[in-house]
Amino acid sequence: MAASIECLVSSQRPPPSYGGRRVVVDDSRLASASTPLFGVRSAHAASVSCSSRGRFESPRLAVHRSTICSASTVVDEISTKQQVKEAPVLPFRIGHGFDLHRLEPNLPLIIGGLNIPHDRGCEAHSDGDVLYHCVVDAxxxxxxxxxxxxxxxxxxxxxxxxxxxxxxxxxxxxxxxxGYVLGNLDATLILQRPKLSPHKEAIRANLCELLQADPSVVNLKAKTHEKVDSLGENRSIAAHTVVLLMRK
Incomplete structure (x- = not known):
């Protein structure tokens, strides 16, 4: 932003509906101002503290060194509780899941629906599938x-x-x-042992089947915990998952 400009306001030509019996307004001299695209903080602070009781920021900032740029469409502002209620539903939702289970000897280790050979397994009320639990929570x-x-x-x-x-x-x-389907899923398993490389594709296939999703939108990673704390000492296993859900 140039040093001489404190505010940049987007605008659009208003519809030809201004005027009355006594006063006729020249539409060519009018513009519909929306929320400022950019504004110097000092200019914004001054506009808020000025004597003007204007509701919106753009007119108050207009008294400062401003320039107006033409916009093809002025974005509707959401300024009231009613407008929030009437706002369109987002076409997507994002969720995060986390789960951790203690590992104990002589228990099966179930990850992604597979029984993974190991000397320890997850202590849990169910089968202790840390990945599935994490995905469900996400x-x-x-x-x-x-x-x-x-x-x-x-x-x-x-x-x-x-x-x-x-x-x-x-x-x-x-x-x-x-009314949603899976947009994509990204999961990270954290365990010191065993190595999951030989089992990752089978686990991913199980996820895809249950989620009714294409393999291209399901990603699975496995990390050690560098022998730090219970995860790194093979006393627990954890998982993080992020999902994007898309409206059908």
Whole structure:
């Protein structure tokens, strides 16, 4: 922004509806101003503290060194609670999931629906599939629903030893019921051992089947924890997941 300009305002020609019986307004001299695209902080502060009682920022800032640029469309401002309620629903939603389980000897290690050979497994009320639990929470979070612990509480014997694909199917059902499909998924597993490289494609295939998604939108990564804390000492396993849901 040039040093002589304090504010840049977008504008558009108004429709030819101004005027009355006593006064006729020349439309060619009018412009509809929207929220300033750019403004120097000092100019904004001065406009707020000035004696003008104008509701919007653009007219108040106009008294400062401003320049106006033409816009093909003026973006509608959302300034009231009613406008927020009437605003269109976003065509996407984003959710994040996290899960961690303690590893104990002589238990099966289930990750992404696979039984991975290892000397330890996840201690949990269900089968302890840390990846599926994480994905479920990400989907539920994107939809603004209660988390997996509330929908499938470990206090309910019904879920004792349950395979986590049951939770996945319910999350996907709710996703479709709300009018969304999976846009993409990015998951990171954190464990010191065992190596997941030989199993990643099979795990990804299971995810794609349950999510009814193409492999191109499902990504899976595995990281060690550099032998730091319980994750790095092979005493626990964790997962992070981010999902993008798109409206059908």
């Amino acid at each position: 989907i539920l979070g994107a939809l603004g629903l209660p988390d997996i612990g509330q929908l499938f509480p470990d206090s309910d014997p019904k879920w004792k030893g349950c395979t986590s694909d049951v939770f996945m199917k319910e999350a996907v059902r709710r996703m479709h019921e709300a």
